[in-house]
Amino acid sequence: MTRYLLRRLLSSAITIAVMAVLVFFASRVLPGDPAVIRAGNDATPELIARIRAEHGLDLPLYEQFFHYVGGLLHGDLGTSVRTGNPVSADLLTFLPATLELSLLAFVVAVLIGVTVGTVAAARAGQWPDAVARGFTAVGGSMPSFWLALMAIFVLVYSLGLFPSPVGRLPLGTSAPPRHTGFLTIDALIAGDGALATSALAQLALPALLLGMLSSIALARITRTAMIDALSASHTRAARGLNLGRRHILLQEGFRNALPTIITSMGFVAGHLIAGNIIVEQIFSWPGIGRYLSTAISQSDLDVVQGFVIVVGVSYVLINLVVDLLYVVSDPRIDLRRAG
């Protein structure tokens, strides 16, 4: 296990290093001059030259590269032009809002994905399966921002089931003292039950939407893995031994499908990250996704670079954890033989 762990850590580290190089070259070598983009529409040559000097863009490429790598190793992701803060500090400020939303969405995604996939597999070829396949086909083709807008129209504007999409708290409400950065929890710590409820109400619709959209891949993979497990010979043996529906579905089916299901959590994380950028924009959610889209519209390039690196690193780490969980969840995997 230790050897496997070390090898996976090493390969993750290499991926992250290649990624950082890729991002650097994307920002410098792609045909777009960062100084010109930063200077905006009414750029004078003097302004462009000043921006170049300020950001070290007039140095030779290899020197810029060493500055960049040196900065990264110190956790320096550059400075946001818009807020004037270090990008890393800004990301830390906005991260809890994104995490609170993403964690709830993740729970929703796992609940929907695993349930839909399991039910479809247990009733393969029958109507619940057809409904499930319709759900994944339409869900997988759904433009997330369109679904969000339509949900706002029907559920917020017409039926009034959810509060207006104005961010983490209703307008005119002030946030509880910051402990965890999760408003629902901070409000409970402050002993303000009403505030926690309204924070949860703001959170509900974006989390439901994000979770539903991220559940599609999981539902598909769960269905396939469950069908495979339920048609395997050990399941036939269990049926022959008359071990009961419950045992067959959970022990023979779900337990054997579990490693595959866990592996697909990486997909869910990918969807959450991409979906976050859109959903935060629509629900005025002050997380890192919204920080990024604002930065892009204002050509705040250090922010883009920092965001991409942070997201890339977390994605690599999530996949590392998923791989390790896969090994743990399947006792048949013999790491000594795998090398």
Add this chain to the structure above:
Amino acid sequence: MTTARMLASARPRRLARLCGRGDLGLRLGLLLLAVLVLIGLVGPLLLPDPNATAAGQSLLPPGPDHLFGTDRYGRDLLARTVAAIRLDLVLGIGVAVAAMLLGSLLGAVAGYLGGIVDEVVMRFTDALLAFPGFVLALMVVAFTGNSLVFMAVGVTIGSMPHFIRLSRARALSERELDYIPASKLAGSGSGGIIFGHIMPNTIGAPLIQTTVTAGWAILDIAALSFLGVGVQPPTAEWGTMISEGYSEILTGKWWPAFFPGLFMLIAVLAFQLIGDGLSKWKNS
């Protein structure tokens, strides 16, 4: 040779049978796509100019004069939604084909040559896979400035890694087959083998993946436009139109965002169904 010829003649018949009565999803997908293409080709000839504004006709609900209603500037939403079919389908298919060609070539070269080339290409692919495709596209557009071409390039790069992996895996098994050394003996170089043997024989799976990718590309392109970095207004494009309809939703006017999104859903669903149907056919 005879087997190859049998396969060549059997496959289209099997495909025809599948389209005829077999897979419902594939038939539905092909039908939806055909209808969309037809509307996209003929529609703009019959409908008013998608960019014609009309004072006093702002935000009319769907009705007999304007089937899909009008937007803030009094533009006919049916004309705009239909005009966008050409742009979105061409962009989506173009991006998917470009990603397939580049990705399969890289994958075939890496798989066939092996060694250091393989190592470099796969490290590069792993690094690309460390981002969701959409984030990758967003990064490229942000660094190159707003332009249609670079948005397409960004989405292409974001869609490439799957093709690289897919065709590398096939190339790895293909190069072990006996005819490859035979071809080498007959004097073929690496280039000849990659283009003449490896790519033609491994392109099946990537081709099927291309249809699904076209759908995803349409979603990514529209999402970029929605964030304001892809196609710029006043061009009629589904994502841009939905973005323009965003502020209208909050005042209860649903139609400016609804219709372009519905068309986009149909287009992506069509590609998805075709892709699923084709891969079922290939595995049958």
